[in-house]
Amino acid sequence: MIVDYIIIGQGISGTWLSYYLQKEGQRFIVIDNNFKDAPSRIAAGIINPVTGRRHATVWMADELLPFAWNAYTELGEAQGIRAISQKKIIDFFPSAQMRLSFQQRVEEKTDYVRMSSEEDRFRSMFNYDLGFGEIDPVYTVHLENILPAWRKELLKKKLLLEEEFILSELQDNKDKIQYKDIIAEKIIFCDGPSSAANPWFEKLPFAPNKGEALTLQINELPPDNIYKKGLTLAPLADPGHWWIGSAYEWDFTDVDPTELFRTRVSSLLKEWLKQPFSITGHFASLRPATLERRPFVGLHPLQSNMGILNGMGTKGCSLAPFFAKQLTDHLLHGIPITPEADIKRFSKTLAR
Ligand SMILES: Cc1cc2nc3c(=O)[nH]c(=O)nc-3n(C[C@H](O)[C@H](O)[C@H](O)COP(=O)(O)OP(=O)(O)OC[C@H]3O[C@@H](n4cnc5c(N)ncnc54)[C@H](O)[C@@H]3O)c2cc1C
Numbered sequence: 551m552i553v554d555y556i557i558i559g560q561g562i563s564g565t566w567l568s569y570y571l572q573k574e575g576q577r578f579i580v581i582d583n584n585f586k587d588a589p590s591r592i593a594a595g596i597i598n599p600v601t602g603r604r605h606a607t608v609w610m611a612d613e614l615l616p617f618a619w620n621a622y623t624e625l626g627e628a629q630g631i632r633a634i635s636q637k638k639i640i641d642f643f644p645s646a647q648m649r650l651s652f653q654q655r656v657e658e659k660t661d662y663v664r665m666s667s668e669e670d671r672f673r674s675m676f677n678y679d680l681g682f683g684e685i686d687p688v689y690t691v692h693l694e695n696i697l698p699a700w701r702k703e704l705l706k707k708k709l710l711l712e713e714e715f716i717l718s719e720l721q722d723n724k725d726k727i728q729y730k731d732i733i734a735e736k737i738i739f740c741d742g743p744s745s746a747a748n749p750w751f752e753k754l755p756f757a758p759n760k761g762e763a764l765t766l767q768i769n770e771l772p773p774d775n776i777y778k779k780g781l782t783l784a785p786l787a788d789p790g791h792w793w794i795g796s797a798y799e800w801d802f803t804d805v806d807p808t809e810l811f812r813t814r815v816s817s818l819l820k821e822w823l824k825q826p827f828s829i830t831g832h833f834a835s836l837r838p839a840t841l842e843r844r845p846f847v848g849l850h851p852l853q854s855n856m857g858i859l860n861g862m863g864t865k866g867c868s869l870a871p872f873f874a875k876q877l878t879d880h881l882l883h884g885i886p887i888t889p890e891a892d893i894k895r896f897s898k899t900l901a902r
């Protein structure tokens with residue numbers, strides 16, 4: 551088989567890269583092992599325009615958010631699925647200090663945040679003492695619809711191999727890449743946390759962290775909001791189904807779900823939520839995060855037939871479509887990649 555690109559991984563990064571390469575009429579094959587606990591398969595899919603305890607506006611929010619809305623809407627329409635919904639975050643203040651900090655951001659006339667004028671609005675559903683702020687607009691990307699729909703499309707067109715990619719079987723014949731019987735111009739790694747162990751890219755400053763989440767059945771909660779109080783409770787596309795998470799651990803011995811997380815979340819939910827709930831799933835995965843919280847996009851400086859679209863950290867849903875498009879434009883038309891994301895910034899490190 552002769553193709554232009556081999557893409558490793560069909561998480562949200564590989565999905566978007568294959569989507570844009572297909573739009574450009576390129577020949578490619580995606581190889582994905584269908585790992586059920588890949589971060590893209592367990593994430594909540596939230597695109598939040600603010601971040602951290604100070605509710606700072608996220609990097610490139612004004613470009614990334616509209617781009618994501620349009621891209622997911624287009625993909626959803628083409629696939630006949632619901633790919634993205636607009637929501638608000640109802641941010642219940644866990645402490646007086648957090649209320650003050652939120653209030654300060656509102657007074658600074660920061661976009662996306664406002665205090666609520668109806669503090670009793672959620673009394674029948676939640677226990678809370680210190681009121682809440684609102685973050686608006688926020689999006690939820692329905693990964694549980696998108697990833698299987700795009701997989702089906704790729705399989706139908708024979709553009710996906712459902713198997714483990716074995717790095718030691720990759721041959722680099724200088725101008726061409728060969729993997730088993732596939733000959734390609736380039737190989738692009740969209741394999742999430744696996745890239746941190748790839749000899750060509752392991753020197754990039756990856757900082758993977760472990761996250762956990764539960765899925766829940768809650769019948770009576772309005773799904774037009776995401777609710778937050780330390781934990782984030784987000785509606786899934788299927789009515790009555792919810793996601794709650796997540797932990798951020800940098801020090802871990804394995805990537806398995808823990809009893810500690812499940813017990814902690816259940817007892818917090820029992821205090822916070824007035825509705826009955828049942829736990830339907832428990833997942834854990836590694837976020838492909840990076841030390842300086844910027845993605846890794848572009849071609850290897852010494853090995854121009856090898857590329858990467860990775861390092862999406864906690865924000866894969868907003869970063870992946872934007873940077874998949876940038877990488878496609880770079881590969882096909884030589885258009886520069888945003889410098890803070892381009893792996894050219896690590897040329898010296900990668901050349902060692
Ligand atoms: C608990 C949790 C909650 C999160 N919530 C959010 C959120 O609300 N919003 C948000 O934007 N982000 C969130 N994230 C982060 C988000 O999940 C990641 O940024 C994103 O999924 C990364 O996507 P990716 O496609 O780059 O990598 P991955 O999702 O890791 O995809 C890589 C793909 O490659 C495949 N693969 C890997 N190695 C091989 C191999 N050797 N052979 C074949 N296939 C291989 C994997 O099976 C997988 O399908 C969350 C993460 C976690 C863990």
